[in-house]
Amino acid sequence: MGVGGFLRKGTGDEVAVQEMINTRKGVERCVRYAFEYARKRNKKRQVTLCDKANVLIFAHDLWRRTFKEVGEEYPDIKKNCALVDATCMWMVKNPEWFDVIVTCNMFGDIITDLGAMIQGGMGIAAGANINPQGVSMFEPIHGSAPKYTGKNVINPLAAIAAAGMMLEHLGEEKGAK
CATH class of the missing domain: 3.40.50 (Rossmann fold)
Structure with missing residues (x-):
């Protein structure tokens, strides 16, 4: 900071x-x-x-x-x-x-x-905060997008991509694909 x-x-x-x-x-x-x-x-x-x-x-x-x-x-x-x-x-x-x-x-x-x-846009991108020696965090970069709650308009691709990044980071290459 x-x-x-x-x-x-x-x-x-x-x-x-x-x-x-x-x-x-x-x-x-x-x-x-x-x-x-x-x-x-x-x-x-x-x-x-x-x-x-x-x-x-x-x-x-x-x-x-x-x-x-x-x-x-x-x-x-x-x-x-x-x-x-x-x-x-x-x-x-x-x-x-x-x-x-x-x-x-x-x-x-x-x-x-x-x-x-x-x-393709903020709605489909994933990001990570990597700690090489410890716990890392993976997330859609758009955050939780609360303004879209209940509107059935959120594309889950960013969350899926974040999960794939996490699996790759954990060495689970097969699961990441």
């Missing part, structure tokens, strides 16, 4: 500060998982780091350095770095260029929704 606060809140001179906290350990865990996932998927074997290192010169410098260092352990995986604005543009123009994208939480949230729209 980060650290932050307000100064003179509610006035014409209000200041809001929101800091982003990244640790080497956390970034490395995320980056390593992306490389392992790309290897496991055995598709393009490509990982793209999505960042904004030209503006977020400290936090995303850590991401770039970690990506480069960890990436050296995966010579069989193609590595790319792309700024988040370019990533969004290329996802719309040529989504097939990507295999695995690794990024911070904020950018991941944005490009996940973009990816959902590219594949």
Whole structure:
């Protein structure tokens, strides 16, 4: 989430500060998982780091350095770095260029929704919060959609896809298909 606060809140001179906290350990865990996932998927074997290192010169410098260092352990995986604005543009123009994208939480949230729209909409997309060492969560990215309760209009595909992702994550490849 980060650290932050307000100064003179509610006035014409209000200041809001929101800091982003990244640790080497956390970034490395995320980056390593992306490389392992790309290897496991055995598709393009490509990982793209999505960042904004030209503006977020400290936090995303850590991401770039970690990506480069960890990436050296995966010579069989193609590595790319792309700024988040370019990533969004290329996802719309040529989504097939990507295999695995690794990024911070904020950018991941944005490009996940973009990816959902590219594949057909928020109503059919699944997502996951992965904990490589523990319990993970899989869900339709549209959430519970309470405004549609009782209207018989919800497409169950996102929930089915989330269940498939969970089974794949648990090593139940046959059940995931």
